[in-house]
Amino acid sequence: MRKPNAAPFIHCEDTVNTLYSDILVSLLPLVIISIVQNGLRVLFISTLSMLAGWLAQCAGNFVKGRGFSAGLQPAITGLILALLCPVTVPWWLPALGSVFSVVIIDVVMNEFYENLFSPPVIGWLFMLSIAPGKMDTYPMVGFFNSFPIFKSEFSFATSQSIAQSLQLKIKPQFDMVQILTGRVPGGMGTTCIIVMAAVMVFLFYRRAVAWQVTMSMIFAAAVIAVIFNRTGSGALYSILCEISASSYMFAAIFIAGNVTLSPKTSIGRVIYGVVIAVIVMSLRYKGITEYAVIFSHIVANWISVLCDQVALLILTGKAKSLKGHAGRENYGRLLS
Amino acid sequence: MFIFARKGVKFYQKVNINTEIKNSARPEFARIPLAALGDDEMYLKVGPNELISKYQLIAQSNKKGLYVYSPFDGEFISTELLRIPGIGKVPCGVVKTSESPQIERPFKEQLPEYDFDSLIEMVRKSAVIDEVDGVRLFKKLEDLKNREVQAVIAYGVDDQPFTAASTAVLLNFANEVAAGLNLVAHALGCEQKYLCIKKNYRNAKLFTDNLQGIQIVNVKGKYPSTPAVKGFCERVNGVMIGVQALRAIYQAAAYGLPQVSVVVTVWGEGIAEPGNIEVPFGTPIKTLLEQCQAFGTIERVIAGGIMTGKTAALDSPLYVSQTALTPLVKTREYKTVSCIGCGRCGSVCPVGLNPYYIMGAVKQEDFARVSQLGAASCIGCGCCSYICPSCQPVTEIMKYCRKKAYDYKKEIAYNA
Ligand code: SF4
Ligand code: SF4
Numbered sequence: 040m041r042k043p044n045a046a047p048f049i050h051c052e053d054t055v056n057t058l059y060s061d062i063l064v065s066l067l068p069l070v071i072i073s074i075v076q077n078g079l080r081v082l083f084i085s086t087l088s089m090l091a092g093w094l095a096q097c098a099g100n101f102v103k104g105r106g107f108s109a110g111l112q113p114a115i116t117g118l119i120l121a122l123l124c125p126v127t128v129p130w131w132l133p134a135l136g137s138v139f140s141v142v143i144i145d146v147v148m149n150e151f152y153e154n155l156f157s158p159p160v161i162g163w164l165f166m167l168s169i170a171p172g173k174m175d176t177y178p179m180v181g182f183f184n185s186f187p188i189f190k191s192e193f194s195f196a197t198s199q200s201i202a203q204s205l206q207l208k209i210k211p212q213f214d215m216v217q218i219l220t221g222r223v224p225g226g227m228g229t230t231c232i233i234v235m236a237a238v239m240v241f242l243f244y245r246r247a248v249a250w251q252v253t254m255s256m257i258f259a260a261a262v263i264a265v266i267f268n269r270t271g272s273g274a275l276y277s278i279l280c281e282i283s284a285s286s287y288m289f290a291a292i293f294i295a296g297n298v299t300l301s302p303k304t305s306i307g308r309v310i311y312g313v314v315i316a317v318i319v320m321s322l323r324y325k326g327i328t329e330y331a332v333i334f335s336h337i338v339a340n341w342i343s344v345l346c347d348q349v350a351l352l353i354l355t356g357k358a359k360s361l362k363g364h365a366g367r368e369n370y371g372r373l374l375s
Numbered sequence: 376m377f378i379f380a381r382k383g384v385k386f387y388q389k390v391n392i393n394t395e396i397k398n399s400a401r402p403e404f405a406r407i408p409l410a411a412l413g414d415d416e417m418y419l420k421v422g423p424n425e426l427i428s429k430y431q432l433i434a435q436s437n438k439k440g441l442y443v444y445s446p447f448d449g450e451f452i453s454t455e456l457l458r459i460p461g462i463g464k465v466p467c468g469v470v471k472t473s474e475s476p477q478i479e480r481p482f483k484e485q486l487p488e489y490d491f492d493s494l495i496e497m498v499r500k501s502a503v504i505d506e507v508d509g510v511r512l513f514k515k516l517e518d519l520k521n522r523e524v525q526a527v528i529a530y531g532v533d534d535q536p537f538t539a540a541s542t543a544v545l546l547n548f549a550n551e552v553a554a555g556l557n558l559v560a561h562a563l564g565c566e567q568k569y570l571c572i573k574k575n576y577r578n579a580k581l582f583t584d585n586l587q588g589i590q591i592v593n594v595k596g597k598y599p600s601t602p603a604v605k606g607f608c609e610r611v612n613g614v615m616i617g618v619q620a621l622r623a624i625y626q627a628a629a630y631g632l633p634q635v636s637v638v639v640t641v642w643g644e645g646i647a648e649p650g651n652i653e654v655p656f657g658t659p660i661k662t663l664l665e666q667c668q669a670f671g672t673i674e675r676v677i678a679g680g681i682m683t684g685k686t687a688a689l690d691s692p693l694y695v696s697q698t699a700l701t702p703l704v705k706t707r708e709y710k711t712v713s714c715i716g717c718g719r720c721g722s723v724c725p726v727g728l729n730p731y732y733i734m735g736a737v738k739q740e741d742f743a744r745v746s747q748l749g750a751a752s753c754i755g756c757g758c759c760s761y762i763c764p765s766c767q768p769v770t771e772i773m774k775y776c777r778k779k780a781y782d783y784k785k786e787i788a789y790n791a
Binding site (some may be wrong): 305359 | 686762
């Protein structure tokens with residue numbers, strides 16, 4: 040606890056806790072819509088994954104002598120990972136992914152080099168690597184499906200996702216209303232564009248995500264989708280397909296929009312978003328689907344500081360050195 | 376006409392203070408700051424136990440010609456070294472005050488005319504201090520000798536929470552401010568005259584109608600407004616002077632009175648009757664709090680605005696740049712966590728700095744980089760600390776960085 044002994048003597052309402060709780064709250068509508076579509080299995084998988092991530096962070100903190108506690112961030116990682124998976128994945132997979140990403144990134148790597156990779160990206164990559172067949176096999180979508188809650192393996196009717204159709208150069212079998220309302224195969228919480236747009240506006244208003252990144256990602260992808268239309272349909276249909284495919288819009292909001300990893304300047308954030316969009320779309324045109332979003336994020340995380348350097352060069356006309364990340368730190372120590 | 380402060384922070388505070396200006400209660404003892412400049416020294420013009428009258432010269436400096444006048448009738452006792460928030464330890468003249476008669480002074484339309492040099496001399500002798508930056512106004516005017524000035528800008532913006540002194544001065548003494556502004560503009564040979572006010576004040580219309588020939592500039596947008604106003608000042612090649620200093624110039628020209636008081640807003644959580652009070656210099660803060668019916672256990676008193684001010688002791692005397700006094704009954708505690716790298720500090724900085732990277736550089740003791748990233752231009756506005764979700768003391772660290780950047784620049788210049 041700190042009582043300010045120098046100006047300013049007031050503080051805005053926002054704290055790290057409110058920031059993360061905003062993100063958590065904004066993920067809940069996606070969970071609810073997914074429960075409506077897929078049944079209570081979604082709730083079970085999401086809760087388990089959140090809990091696993093949080094407990095992994097608590098254990099990590101405990102081992103480091105910081106007590107058995109953690110903030111909301113690992114729980115958010117767990118929930119994001121759960122929502123990225125099809126509802127039919129083994130229930131333990133998102134939980135395992137979230138434990139892996141929290142332990143590797145938050146507990147181990149952050150001790151040496153902070154803010155290098157986004158935990159959800161690493162968890163997503165991990166899940167795709169250990170269970171590729173489970174991660175890209177999608178069930179038919181409808182309302183009030185009731186998949187078994189606790190079973191790991193079960194049979195279900197599969198359906199081709201938008202990304203898979205586009206990869207095979209086939210026009211996706213869904214109309215615009217289905218795409219907008221999320222009644223398309225995909226990650227269990229990453230398909231409903233309307234709900235995602237609503238929570239996106241909320242998060243922009245609360246400044247919980249870097250809106251410049253999210254908007255430039257969506258806008259750049261839309262421009263590319265119009266110029267290089269793969270759907271054989273109208274421009275709007277092409278845009279909707281590209282931003283809904285492989286959880287692109289969800290990643291633009293909840294992963295790329297993460298303020299911690301994105302650049303710190305507005306122009307840097309726009310560059311960052313455009314870079315991600317260009318990499319994703321280029322890889323998609325080369326036939327890579329699920330991994331495109333992950334790979335682009337990994338590259339973008341590496342060049343986050345570079346984006347800021349370019350931004351400062353644009354703004355001031357002078358190249359400025361921003362050696363690496365400033366790192367997470369309690370800067371109050373500087374004053375003691 | 377308006378200018379827009381695009382970057383900074385927004386406070387959601389309703390301005391519901393009474394803008395009437397009351398006279399301050401008379402303290403039994405006042406401690407009048409005898410602040411000198413640089414290597415200058417103050418010499419007393421009165422001795423112990425000497426009876427003095429209001430507006431009497433009590434001290435004068437030997438080199439730069441600074442004058443200090445008594446704001447009270449009474450008996451000069453001795454001098455004491457006291458800490459004045461924002462200035463540091465300053466010798467103060469202790470005066471046992473006695474009742475002064477109230478003299479009504481009607482507004483004078485006709486004022487003597489001044490040229491540039493006589494204006495500087497008049498302002499120096501009248502000990503006028505600009506409340507915006509606490510600088511002796513004659514120093515500011517002397518600096519204009521090397522510059523072609525085309526506009527005079529009166530700064531009447533209250534942009535921090537719990538401040539309304541400038542607005543109160545404008546509402547009550549618009550004619551005097553306008554007369555002061557016209558006088559300065561005439562002496563400097565400027566055609567253009569502006570008055571910067573904050574939009575939104577419900578009474579703005581009342582004083583904007585009074586100011587013939589002066590253009591009103593509405594300062595919209597966020598806190599702080601000073602960078603935007605300074606930008607405007609540069610565009611019109613002007614000089615910015617606070618409204619209280621302009622009123623003091625009018626009083627000096629009209630009645631030959633030196634500046635011995637400042638209008639202060641006393642407002643905050645622990646105040647039952649917030650208000651604007653005309654306070655003679657040297658009045659202890661305690662007197663003002665009692666007058667405004669402070670209640671509860673006041674934990675801290677902030678002098679000079681809650682965003683940029685300093686904590687003050689209850690017996691500290693009030694001085695000119697402290698146009699706001701904000702008692703806090705309970706200072707909120709903030710849970711400081713590690714910086715999460717959200718970049719909000721950079722997004723609100725009104726001068727376009729990026730504290731995140733600057734703090735990273737200072738942590739690595741790379742002062743060349745601290746300087747290269749522009750830390751020297753930090754104005755200490757407090758926005759970065761206000762907005763930081765990790766509750767880091769960003770402004771304090773940035774002030775430290777600013778000092779380091781200055782030191783680094785000096786060292787480079789010295790080595791060159
Ligand atoms: S606002 Fe605070 S938490 Fe965010 S980057 Fe700046 S110092 Fe770090
Ligand atoms: S860095 Fe300095 S100028 Fe910028 S917001 Fe912080 S205190 Fe204000």
